[in-house]
Amino acid sequence: MSVPEFQTSPGMRDILPPESARWRRFVDVFGRVVESAGYGQVMSPLLEDLGVFQRIGDATDVVTKEMYDFVDKGGRHIALRPELTASICRAFVQHRPLTPWKIWYTGSMFRYEKPQRGRYRQFDQVGIEVLGADDPNLDVEVIALGWEFYRALGLAQVSLLLNSLGEPADRARYVQALQDHFEANLDALSPESRVTLQKNPLRVLDSKRPHDAELVAAAPRIAEFYSDVAAAHFEGVQAGLTAIGVPFTLEPTLVRGLDYYRHTTFEFQGGTLDSAQNALGGGGRYDGLVESLGGPPTAGVGFAMGLDRTLLACDDEGVFGAPDTAVDVFVVDTTGGAEALVLTSQLRAAGISSDRGYENRSMKSQMKGADRSGATFAVIVGSNELESGTVVVRPLRAAEASQAAIPRTDLIDHLKKALS
Ligand code: HAM
Numbered sequence: 001m002s003v004p005e006f007q008t009s010p011g012m013r014d015i016l017p018p019e020s021a022r023w024r025r026f027v028d029v030f031g032r033v034v035e036s037a038g039y040g041q042v043m044s045p046l047l048e049d050l051g052v053f054q055r056i057g058d059a060t061d062v063v064t065k066e067m068y069d070f071v072d073k074g075g076r077h078i079a080l081r082p083e084l085t086a087s088i089c090r091a092f093v094q095h096r097p098l099t100p101w102k103i104w105y106t107g108s109m110f111r112y113e114k115p116q117r118g119r120y121r122q123f124d125q126v127g128i129e130v131l132g133a134d135d136p137n138l139d140v141e142v143i144a145l146g147w148e149f150y151r152a153l154g155l156a157q158v159s160l161l162l163n164s165l166g167e168p169a170d171r172a173r174y175v176q177a178l179q180d181h182f183e184a185n186l187d188a189l190s191p192e193s194r195v196t197l198q199k200n201p202l203r204v205l206d207s208k209r210p211h212d213a214e215l216v217a218a219a220p221r222i223a224e225f226y227s228d229v230a231a232a233h234f235e236g237v238q239a240g241l242t243a244i245g246v247p248f249t250l251e252p253t254l255v256r257g258l259d260y261y262r263h264t265t266f267e268f269q270g271g272t273l274d275s276a277q278n279a280l281g282g283g284g285r286y287d288g289l290v291e292s293l294g295g296p297p298t299a300g301v302g303f304a305m306g307l308d309r310t311l312l313a314c315d316d317e318g319v320f321g322a323p324d325t326a327v328d329v330f331v332v333d334t335t336g337g338a339e340a341l342v343l344t345s346q347l348r349a350a351g352i353s354s355d356r357g358y359e360n361r362s363m364k365s366q367m368k369g370a371d372r373s374g375a376t377f378a379v380i381v382g383s384n385e386l387e388s389g390t391v392v393v394r395p396l397r398a399a400e401a402s403q404a405a406i407p408r409t410d411l412i413d414h415l416k417k418a419l420s
Contacts, residue, residue, distance in 0.1 A: 057259025
């Protein structure tokens with residue numbers, strides 16, 4: 001087969017059936033889990049003013065290097081969303097809903113990253129955010145819902161890493177201490193991490209380079225810088241998770257890639273993917289973000305998880321496969337196709353899913369189509385059946401069951417009983 005002239009751009013994918021049905025079910029299950037805790041769905045635009053995302057922070061690759069931004073025909077500088085937390089905060093400022101505002105979302109995000117397995121330029125997330133309540137119990141609720149969702153998918157090898165970045169002043173003192181530590185040992189730092197150090201000393205802790213491992217391990221720990229308020233909040237989160245049986249590992253180097261976090265940060269890691277792509281989801285508190293978008297001081301906490309990546313983890317663990325989307329009935333009509341048109345329409349109206357053969361193909365060819373469709377029954381109409389007002393119902397999945405000719409008027413009742 002020759003290579004087609006047009007293909008998806010790098011890092012972008014077509015999701016075809018039956019995989020697309022699996023994606024939809026993923027979102028359905030997520031919606032069920034979080035709606036049972038009082039979260040409502042927000043659907044917001046794919047595009048925002050560039051400034052909305054710039055508030056995420058100018059030391060974030062997502063903002064400085066990976067944004068799909070352009071000037072539109074009206075001269076506005078806009079960007080395809082790289083994440084949804086900033087958009088949700090913008091929506092909060094715009095609509096001023098009652099608090100706590102508990103919302104969930106799903107949709108595509110865009111980041112100009114180097115594509116590889118589990119890392120794409122267009123990828124989907126599901127997530128939740130809660131705005132307007134500063135209570136460690138909420139951090140616990142948010143994390144627990146993520147945990148419960150992974151359980152609902154059947155994933156067993158997910159672990160939860162937990163950290164707190166403290167209050168902004170704690171964080172600032174910590175960043176200074178890190179800067180001092182790494183600058184005092186600059187020769188021992190990889191060239192890449194030296195560049196990172198200039199922009200954001202916290203991100204040096206993220207370095208997975210073996211060269212940096214020793215210096216990162218010897219770096220000061222954030223816990224030494226917590227104020228009483230930050231320490232109490234973090235203790236509350238840990239006590240809450242323990243009380244409801246969500247296992248976690250404290251990870252003092254977990255800073256995450258976005259700049260808006262303060263207090264709690266967390267990440268869900270899969271057990272089967274490469275370490276660069278094993279973050280299935282993550283989140284934390286971002287109490288200053290609404291204010292930076294022009295709103296009142298407002299607490300915020302949430303997470304997002306990657307659909308693409310979580311489904312790869314499901315593949316690796318052999319759980320949450322594509323659902324069975326086969327129709328109940330396949331209508332084979334060898335009399336020209338008009339009977340199939342009427343029968344499928346009647347069956348669908350009665351709630352029985354049905355497909356059919358087209359182009360007046362031979363019986364053999366239509367029966368092949370019936371087999372391929374995965375239908376439970378073929379309903380066959382030939383000229384004899386047409387004359388006698390009957391149809392033949394042939395079971396396709398149960399080898400021992402035999403076919404039966406029944407009056408057409410009884411078909412729907414007959415199938416309903418047989419399918420129940
Ligand atoms: P994030 O860690 O940037 O956080 O993304 C969350 C998840 O999205 C990741 O754990 C990963 O599964 C998926 N993801 C990110 N980039 C890619 C990519 N290029 N290809 C495939 N999957 C990807 C956020 O986006 C924050 N908004 C989370 C949050 C919500 N924090 C507070 N509230």
